[in-house]
Amino acid sequence: MVKPSKWxxxxxxxxxxxxxxxxxxxxxxxxxxHNEQAAKLQIRLGDKIYAxxxxxQNRDINIQGPIGVTRIxxxxxxxxFASSPCPNQYCVHQGWxxxxxxxxxxxxxxxxxxxxxxxxxxxxxxx
Amino acid sequence: xxxxxxxxxxxxxxxxKESLVxxxxxxxxxxxxxxxxxxxxxKAHEVTSHILQDFQRLHHxxxxxxxxxxxxxxxxxxxxxxxxxxMSPELTQMLTQAQTLSKQSQGLFNPAIGGLISxxxxxRDEFTPVEINDVAIQKLVQANxxxxxxxxxxxxxxxxxxxxxxxxxxxxxxxxxxxxxxxxQKQGVKNALVNIGGNIIALGQHGDKPWRVGIQHxxxxxxxxxxxxxxxxxxxxxxxxxxxxxxxxxxxCHIIDxxxxxxxxxxxxxxxxxxxxxxxxxxxxxxSKPIFLSAPDQxxxxxxxxxxxxxxxxxxxxxxxxxxxxSGRVHWLTKPKKIxxx
Amino acid sequence: xxxxxxxxxxxxxTTSDDHHIxxxxxxxxxxxxxxxxxxxxxxxxxxxxxxxxTLFVLYRFxxxxxxxxxxxxxxxxxxxxxxxxxxxxxxxxxxALLSLAALCFAQYLPRRYFSAVTLSLxxxxxxxxxxxxxxxxxxxxxxxxxxxxxxFMVAALVFGVANGLLTNxxxxxxxxxxxxxxx
Numbered sequence: 001m002v003k004p005s006k007w008x009x010x011x012x013x014x015x016x017x018x019x020x021x022x023x024x025x026x027x028x029x030x031x032x033x034h035n036e037q038a039a040k041l042q043i044r045l046g047d048k049i050y051a052x053x054x055x056x057q058n059r060d061i062n063i064q065g066p067i068g069v070t071r072i073x074x075x076x077x078x079x080x081f082a083s084s085p086c087p088n089q090y091c092v093h094q095g096w097x098x099x100x101x102x103x104x105x106x107x108x109x110x111x112x113x114x115x116x117x118x119x120x121x122x123x124x125x126x127x
Numbered sequence: 128x129x130x131x132x133x134x135x136x137x138x139x140x141x142x143x144k145e146s147l148v149x150x151x152x153x154x155x156x157x158x159x160x161x162x163x164x165x166x167x168x169x170k171a172h173e174v175t176s177h178i179l180q181d182f183q184r185l186h187h188x189x190x191x192x193x194x195x196x197x198x199x200x201x202x203x204x205x206x207x208x209x210x211x212x213x214m215s216p217e218l219t220q221m222l223t224q225a226q227t228l229s230k231q232s233q234g235l236f237n238p239a240i241g242g243l244i245s246x247x248x249x250x251r252d253e254f255t256p257v258e259i260n261d262v263a264i265q266k267l268v269q270a271n272x273x274x275x276x277x278x279x280x281x282x283x284x285x286x287x288x289x290x291x292x293x294x295x296x297x298x299x300x301x302x303x304x305x306x307x308x309x310x311x312q313k314q315g316v317k318n319a320l321v322n323i324g325g326n327i328i329a330l331g332q333h334g335d336k337p338w339r340v341g342i343q344h345x346x347x348x349x350x351x352x353x354x355x356x357x358x359x360x361x362x363x364x365x366x367x368x369x370x371x372x373x374x375x376x377x378x379x380c381h382i383i384d385x386x387x388x389x390x391x392x393x394x395x396x397x398x399x400x401x402x403x404x405x406x407x408x409x410x411x412x413x414x415s416k417p418i419f420l421s422a423p424d425q426x427x428x429x430x431x432x433x434x435x436x437x438x439x440x441x442x443x444x445x446x447x448x449x450x451x452x453x454s455g456r457v458h459w460l461t462k463p464k465k466i467x468x469x
Numbered sequence: 470x471x472x473x474x475x476x477x478x479x480x481x482x483t484t485s486d487d488h489h490i491x492x493x494x495x496x497x498x499x500x501x502x503x504x505x506x507x508x509x510x511x512x513x514x515x516x517x518x519x520x521x522x523t524l525f526v527l528y529r530f531x532x533x534x535x536x537x538x539x540x541x542x543x544x545x546x547x548x549x550x551x552x553x554x555x556x557x558x559x560x561x562x563x564x565a566l567l568s569l570a571a572l573c574f575a576q577y578l579p580r581r582y583f584s585a586v587t588l589s590l591x592x593x594x595x596x597x598x599x600x601x602x603x604x605x606x607x608x609x610x611x612x613x614x615x616x617x618x619x620x621f622m623v624a625a626l627v628f629g630v631a632n633g634l635l636t637n638x639x640x641x642x643x644x645x646x647x648x649x650x651x652x
Contacts, residue, residue, distance in 0.1 A: 013581075013584075014633075017586075017590055018590065024622075025619060025626055029619040097348060101349070102348060103348075112151070122341035123162060123320055123338050124322045124327055126342050127324075
């Protein structure tokens with residue numbers, strides 16, 4: 001009788017499972033390693049960059065502008081103007097920004113914010 | 128977490144060094160964004176601040192409601208009588224150009240209706256609902272202030288209609304764009320992108336690819352499409368989401384229809400793409416308005432009258448209509464529910 | 470069979486199976502301690518050699534015994550290392566529990582087509598999932614963990630297959646001996 005090798009020969013089921021596992025891991029890379037997700041929020045006051053924050057946190061930021069205090073809220077990987085002293089509240093109505101390139105601005109208080117993260121899909125926004 | 132740092136570092140080094148200098152500033156009552164590529168930081172900053180200073184000057188000299196601007200002074204003299212008023216050569220050139228464009232647009236582009244704009248409260252920095260004074264509005268519509276009422280000769284001007292009140296809001300940004308390009312070229316800059324309150328003009332390219340602009344969605348805080356801007360091309364959008372107020376559930380935007388004195392309805396946004404020319408910037412500002420104000424079946428004609436081949440309209444129901452040549456250039460980020468190509 | 474005797478000595482009857490299992494359990498703890506002592510290039514990525522023992526016990530005995538050995542290993546190792554009830558312990562326990570759950574089902578796969586490699590691979594993925602859950606929910610509660618998941622899963626794949634192959638080898642060189650006293 002031929003003595004079988006100590007490792008045995010590869011079984012069909014094993015091979016299939018390994019292949020599926022490889023496909024699964026490839027899928028994980030594809031779906032989790034996308035750089036669509038914005039990672040950072042850049043806030044500007046007037047001409048200058050006021051601060052840059054990671055979106056991986058929950059925090060409120062109060063910015064003193066020419067007409068008062070604008071409050072920006074970061075939560076769950078998104079950011080928004082929570083409150084602002086401007087009369088029209090356009091900035092607050094923009095709601096949550098959550099993808100890179102998204103930006104919102106409070107013109108009267110000269111506060112603007114933009115989501116950075118990886119490559120921007122465009123150089124400037126027409127509106 | 129150490130792994131994340133490692134990966135991040137690898138990504139960063141792979142990106143390579145880019146000589147892009149971007150400056151954002153609050154001028155012209157709006158956000159100005161100038162990107163210069165391929166120049167040293169010092170040169171870029173020098174040229175940018177020169178251009179921003181020009182913008183400041185334009186802003187103050189041709190301010191529509193600040194009483195000490197050259198434009199306001201002219202307006203007061205127009206209202207007072209028919210004595211010719213001396214103007215700067217720049218203003219003469221601007222008004223002459225505006226007259227031509229107004230005629231081209233069959234009066235839909237009408238910078239002489241400053242009175243109407245004021246009645247609606249849009250000659251202020253912020254907009255709150257106003258009491259709609261229909262009597263005053265009708266009076267002005269009847270008086271029919273037009274650019275053609277202005278007689279320009281030898282750097283002087285007077286108006287045959289005392290209700291003419293110039294407001295260059297739909298023109299000045301475009302003019303500033305053309306000015307910026309001239310200045311950039313004069314300074315030897317080869318590649319730049321100038322954005323004044325959303326109106327953009329391009330010079331050269333962003334490295335090895337053309338400058339690319341995003342087009343804002345009229346109702347959501349994100350871009351709905353992107354568009355490449357080759358060298359010399361300009362893009363402008365008139366929208367009901369830029370300056371407006373809401374009253375009794377209705378939106379009143381800053382684009383007034385000179386024919387009835389009321390803000391335009393029926394359109395959310397019009398984007399025009401202008402081919403290179405010495406007045407590409409001006410056209411990108413001016414040409415969107417006649418299309419915005421036109422009824423749906425008149426829009427194509429209005430575009431043609433302004434010499435605009437590439438345009439995109441978002442109507443009140445969020446449907447998209449665009450010219451055939453425009454549809455080939457627009458790259459949608461969120462596919463809209465209805466697109467019609469004409 | 471011995472009646473409980475009238476004198477004060479109490480004897481616990483052990484079979485030779487018990488001896489084998491005890492040896493294997495000790496071996497598992499030893500392997501775990503050894504791995505804990507060695508530095509790993511990536512925090513949280515270890516070959517998990519002790520899992521070979523778990524699988525071996527599953528094949529040679531039954532699931533209940535394998536579960537026992539595995540959990541004993543987790544508790545004993547953490548007590549010996551001094552990290553009982555610490556985050557490390559939580560990671561170890563959650564990994565062990567989920568991989569046992571996977572084995573509970575995987576053990577019924579037909580042996581004709583699926584060897585220990587499959588079981589090891591499935592158990593390794595389950596193990597990694599259990600640990601990542603603890604990390605995401607308790608230890609590092611933010612979305613950044615998403616970037617680590619694919620990397621850890623690759624490690625699970627590689628070590629899962631390797632451990633499975635080793636288990637196959639061990640099973641072959643330690644065949645079941647029919648003349649053993651199973652008591």
